[in-house]
Amino acid sequence: MDTRDINVTVNGVAHARKVESRLNLADFLRHELGLTGTHVGCEHGVCGACTVLVEGYSVRACLMLAAQVDGKQVVSVEGLTPANGLSPLQQAFWDKHGLQCGYCTPGVLISLTELLQTNVSPSEAEVREALSGHLCRCTGYHNIVAAALEAAERLRVGK
């Protein structure tokens, strides 16, 4: 079995692991670290369910190998979640019914976190563009968009 040693910081916690070279990042997070909030929907980089932040940028965890995050910072949905309660984005999703089955939601939250970090007042079109790398079969995106705009508004007011 071909393996690599990696050091990676996930949600602020440092991990030193020996991983199989072919292990992808999504499986590493889920099965090696037990961070099952990151979901796998297609394993070919289309559905976006597995999206996480690597060095602050959104990536498909199914298209990246665990070995490639050696020395890097990774944030998954668990890392977006405060110790008590929900983040403003998560709260807006709850208030606006931005999720149904919840399977695509973690990846969507990651991409919108990235968007809202760089664009504090996105337009609806910009939100939809940011969501275009995600497939959701439940919501028709309507309330995801509404939740993202609501979160942006709350974050602006909060500041």
Added chain:
Amino acid sequence: MAHMSATTEQAAARPPRIVGSRARRIEDPALLAGRGRFIDDVRVDGVLHAAFVRSPHAHARIRSIDAAAARALPGIRAVYTARDILPALSRLRMPLGFPTQALPEGITPFVLCPEEVCYVGEALAMVIADSRHLAEDAAALVGVDYEALPAIADCRDALDPAAPRVRLEAPDNVLTRFTIAYGDAPGAFAGAAHVFSESLSTHRGGAHPIEGRGALAQFDSAGALTVWSSTQMSHDLKFMLADMLDLAEDLIRVIAPDVGGGFGCKFMVYPEELAVAAAARLSARPVKWIEDRAEHFVSAIQEREQYWDMQIAVDAEGHILGLRGRLVHDQGAYTPQGINCPYNSATSTTGPYKVPAYALEVFVAQTNKVPAIPVRGAGYPEAAFVIERLMDRVARELGLDRALVRLRNLVPAEEMPYEKPLRNRAGAPLILDSGDYPACQRKVLEAIDYAGFPARQAEARRSGRHVGLGFAHGVKGTGRGPFESGTVRVSPSGRISVYTGALAMGQGIRTALAQICAEQLGVREGDVDVIAGDTAYASLGLGGFASRQTVTAGSSVHLAALAVRDKAIKVAAQLLEAAEADLDLRDARVFVEGTDRSVALADVARVLRGVPGYALPPGVEAGLEASFHWKTEALAFAHSFHACEVEVDVETGNVKLLRYVAIQDSGRLINPMIVEGQLHGGITHGIGNALFEYMGYDREGQPYTTTLADYLLPAATEVPRFEILFHESPSPFNPLGVKGVGEGGTVPVAAAIMSAIDDALAPWGVRITEAPVSPVRLLELIEAGRRSGCAASLNQESASKTTVISRGAAPELALRAVDVVQLTDS
């Protein structure tokens, strides 16, 4: 009047109504925090991983299987073929999901295919290994010697008596043939002012929840089996496991964890679920299988491939006199459940309209493709597509307004409930139970400014833009019975629980049931725990299908909550020495109205728990709990009317949805926010069916759209903001007055969008008769319109010239005839 004001005061003293409120969902905080527990998140020690060997041929005989190389890999625990797995099973072939005498024997799938694979993706062996990686490595090394056999991919070709057989065991490719008919169709057509013929088709697509299927089976040391499955039917899975594993039901528990969407494809017990349990038995270790997307494309059910050759007879004013024709339904290679899809299609074609005479001959044809069972809509979207496209045709031919033609034929509100001369598959009369279809049409057309559209369209055309407006009705039978289980229990600790056989797969059914329960017990929805889809908590259940659970489980929980409420009041009256009529429930306590005297529900529950050797209060049974199996044979018909504006780019064929307005009548709403969400998702599924989703197979039955880059699901950039309106006509057929909503959003969408595209492309005489319609197809139609000099040539056909059968030889001679009356138990 005094009585009325007293009632008003009483209402004011009570907490705000919970049923009907836009309560946030109790499901959400865990899901948002990444703490959901989906099938692949369930951890058990010592689990082994399964991968399936699937047929690359649409039809082939298995000559031999050589698993030696696979078995020799390190980390491989077993390779099971059909022969190897049979010792763990009572038999290899699965029983028919919905047993009926009306279908022949030998039509269901095998747990693992033993001899003759009949579609690409059919599983014939499974590898059990220490990891999924290793299992897939080994699966690739399993050598199968196939003798390729001729395959049939097109269900119309399958009807040819000379066609190769889809399965060699079957006498021909027609699973069954039946006729749905009433009235005097020949007379209606003979006397009609106009008869129009149309051939229409809808293609097959997948359900594609973002979470695929998956199952995990574990036997404990005492031989008890626990199966976790991403399923819409945990009880059926339990019963089938008992049957197929020859295991006592008391030894089996099936748990549906968080389910990442279903949309129909998980409302079936699959071969893989049984194979996983059998493998756990043989290997004496827990075994898990998680479907990947590639497998979903070739082994999870699909639906909607139908070909309709129809005629409509109308009078000079466009009143429908009769409807007749032929439907060919693509069933795929096996029949796991029955023929509910084509039956639904055939009995819902008349939709919201009054149709005096009807005759439809239905052929259920088998093909070498993935089997068909319902995907969101279950035959209704196809039928709505047919009748709504025909209504547009009538309007165009007669030079009448599309809205007017519909108004002339809709069942009017004053005729509700309206019994159609049709029966549902329970054998009960098909009754449109309530609604005001004309009013709904009017409201939506006002909202989208239909009256002002011609001016907008002319303005757009002047600047070279091609916009169109279209609309369509849909009715969907919801709340299908016969029952769903519901138990309400107040524990002595004060926790309130609801147990149900209903299945939560993202719709928010836990919240809806919690609201229904909370309303009666004077608590908030967040005070109620809802356990759904776990067979340890409910002995019976049917699960999630046919937009049924708010109607069926909702009614059971409502009645159970009322019974618990009555019981609490009866006991509290004794504890508080007050009259029952003076008591009411709020804040989880029973109060004497107008006083501060009260007793907690928890205390009532403690009294009813009993004290050893002492008497219970007189006149009540033990336990502050109640169970109901509210029963129904009728369907609650939800109604939708959708209108949309589109813009078609005539250079690229791209269709952009500019506006989408939908009205939904799902009776009384338990939670309007959840209902809106269901409609957004349902409409988007319909948009996929109209414009994007096409499960392609070549003539040999090879699928060629097996990634999400080839099979297109609508994304956020393809769908508009939705404008949702409600009309609430409570169903008279259930105690809550509710109707289902999960599928209603999908039913009229393709018809409405095609109507709008036709309107936009009227200068080229484009008439769309198929779904989906791709940009390339639109360009072909525009080009054809250009060549024919377009415009005009919408000549009416004379009745005597019309032909119904458009393709292939008439297959009557070779077919088994089944009287529709005998199908009522399917």
